Amino acid sequence: xxxxxxIIMHIAILYGIFLIGNWIQVTFHLIIPGSVIGMILLFxxxxxxxxxxxxxxxxxxxxxxxxxxxFIPATVGIVNYxxxxxxxxxxxxxxxxxxxxxxxxxxxxxxxxxxxKKELHHE
Amino acid sequence: xxxxxxxxxxxxxxLIVYLFMWKLHRRVLLPVTLPIFLGSIVIVLxxxxxxxxxxxxxxxxxxxxxxxxxxxxxxxxxxxxxxDLLKRLFVPILMGTIVGAVVGIMSGVLxxxxxxxxxxxxxxxxxxxxxxPVSIVIADSLGGAMPLAAVFVMIAGMGGVLIAPFxxxxxxxxxxxxRGVGIGSASHAIGTARAMEDGPLGGSASxxxxxxxxIIVSIIAPILAVWMx
Numbered sequence: 001x002x003x004x005x006x007i008i009m010h011i012a013i014l015y016g017i018f019l020i021g022n023w024i025q026v027t028f029h030l031i032i033p034g035s036v037i038g039m040i041l042l043f044x045x046x047x048x049x050x051x052x053x054x055x056x057x058x059x060x061x062x063x064x065x066x067x068x069x070x071f072i073p074a075t076v077g078i079v080n081y082x083x084x085x086x087x088x089x090x091x092x093x094x095x096x097x098x099x100x101x102x103x104x105x106x107x108x109x110x111x112x113x114x115x116x117k118k119e120l121h122h123e
Numbered sequence: 124x125x126x127x128x129x130x131x132x133x134x135x136x137x138l139i140v141y142l143f144m145w146k147l148h149r150r151v152l153l154p155v156t157l158p159i160f161l162g163s164i165v166i167v168l169x170x171x172x173x174x175x176x177x178x179x180x181x182x183x184x185x186x187x188x189x190x191x192x193x194x195x196x197x198x199x200x201x202x203x204x205x206x207d208l209l210k211r212l213f214v215p216i217l218m219g220t221i222v223g224a225v226v227g228i229m230s231g232v233l234x235x236x237x238x239x240x241x242x243x244x245x246x247x248x249x250x251x252x253x254x255x256p257v258s259i260v261i262a263d264s265l266g267g268a269m270p271l272a273a274v275f276v277m278i279a280g281m282g283g284v285l286i287a288p289f290x291x292x293x294x295x296x297x298x299x300x301x302r303g304v305g306i307g308s309a310s311h312a313i314g315t316a317r318a319m320e321d322g323p324l325g326g327s328a329s330x331x332x333x334x335x336x337x338i339i340v341s342i343i344a345p346i347l348a349v350w351m352x
Contacts, residue, residue, distance in 0.1 A: 011190075011193060014193035014196045014197055015192070015193045015196075017193075017196050018192040018193045018195070018196045021192075021196070022192070031264075031341075031342065031345045031346075032338075032341050032342050033195075033257065033260045033261070033264070033341055034192065035191070035192040035193075035194075035195035035196060035256065035257065035260065036195060036257060036337060036338055036341050038192070038193075038195065038196040039195050039196050039197075039198050039199045039202075039334075039337075039338075040199070040338065041196075041199075042196050042199035042200075043199040043202055043203055046199065046200070046203040047203065047206060053203070056200065057200070060197045060200040061200070063193070063194060063197045064197050064198070064200060064201060066141075066145070067194055067197075067254075067312065068141075068157070068158055068159035068162075068255075068312075069137075069138070069141045069158070069187070070187055070188070070190045070191050070194050070256070071159050071191075071255040071256065071273060072137055072140075072141060072159060072162050072163055072166065072184075072187070073137065073180070073181060073184030073185070073187045073188050074184075074188060074191070074255065074259055074269055074270060074273045075159060075163040075255070075270060075273040075274060075277065076163050076166045076167055076170070076177065076180065076184070076270070077177055077181075077268075077269060077270025077273070078163070078167065078270045078271070078273070078274050079167045079170050079171065079177050079270075080177050080270065081268065081270060081271055081274075084244070084271070091238055091240075092235075092240065092244065092248070092275075093278055093282075095231065095234045095235050095238065095240070095248065096231070096248060096251055096275050096278045096279055096282065097278065097279075097282045097286065098230065098234060099226075099227055099230040099231040099234060099248075099251070099252075099279075100227075100251070100252065100278075100279045100282055100283045100286070100309045100310065101283075101286055101290050101309075102226050102227070102230045103223045103224075103226050103227040103230075103252050103305075103308055103309040104223075104283060104286075104287065104290045104294075104305040104306060104308065104309035104310070105290045105293065105294035105296070105305065106222055106223060106226045106294075107219040107220060107222055107223025107226070107304055107305050107308040107309065107332070108219065108290075108291070108294060108296040108301040108302060108304055108305025108306075108308075109219075109294050109295075109296060109301065109305075110218050110219040110222045110223070111215040111216055111218060111219025111220075111300055111301050111304040111305075111328075111332075112215075112219075112296055112297075112298040112300065112301025112304075113215075114214055114215035114218050114219070115212065115215040115298055115300045115301065116298065118212075118214075118215065
């Protein structure tokens with residue numbers, strides 16, 4: 001029971017940081033989503049040791065390991081778009097796959113090039 | 124009163140389906156047994172079979188959706204855990220991720236435009252390489268459809284894991300960091316889970332790339348996509 005209370009508390013902190021992120025986005029008219037601002041904010045808070053990892057750890061770990069549960073309702077909305085994926089809609093899947101292949105290949109090549117340069121430099 | 128019962132049923136039903144699929148996935152560790160994939164299919168089938176509107180399901184689903192924002196905030200934690208790697212390999216990972224983000228957005232928009240895809244669909248696939256909760260917010264802000272964005276993210280994740288061995292070979296990516304950044308930039312959490320099976324270092328690189336990619340794409344997608352369309 002104590003553990004459950006702790007987890008709810010941790011998730012409440014995450015929610016609070018999300019709301020602060022939203023507030024920052026609206027106040028400063030930023031394009032970056034409030035949730036992403038909240039994530040950067042939490043990272044800075046942890047990194048600068050402004051808050052202790054133990055204040056959010058258990059809840060966050062549980063949250064992250066079951067992240068996809070929260071994606072289900074949004075994904076189920078596809079029920080209203082099913083006709084898109086019949087016939088010509090298969091093209092959409094092919095577009096996504098080609099683009100995904102390009103991202104994977106090119107980002108991998110670029111970072112590999114920089115890592116090798118760095119490794120050479122250190123030897 | 125009625126709405127509360129419908130809402131509770133939707134939430135409990137979603138939880139049961141998710142937990143069942145989660146247990147199944149632990150036994151059969153394959154991309155096609157992912158709870159988000161099979162779980163969504165089961166719920167879609169239930170809605171179709173019993174003629175339940177999506178709006179009715181969302182009376183409860185909306186409550187689960189409320190947690191998407193904090194879910195993104197929670198991603199700071201895995202990034203924090205990888206802070207040493209982030210510091211040590213900041214430039215290689217950041218460079219790969221930025222180039223990947225630009226390539227992903229531009230290739231998606233160009234291919235779709237060339238094939239005459241409707242505009243709201245293009246806006247839904249712009250952010251397909253980043254994790255679902257960030258991707259659907261980007262799609263929504265551009266004028267895309269959130270469920271479409273969620274499905275494109277899933278295709279990029281599962282498809283990416285399937286094609287990864289061929290891509291690494293074709294692009295001659297044999298360094299563990301290059302592979303991690305490639306799969307994390309293109310296939311977010313689904314790719315990262317796959318990378319972790321191969322080893323902790325690649326998994327860590329993939330985690331960092333996935334989180335950085337979410338930040339970068341959310342900044343540049345609105346600018347690039349609007350400029351290109």
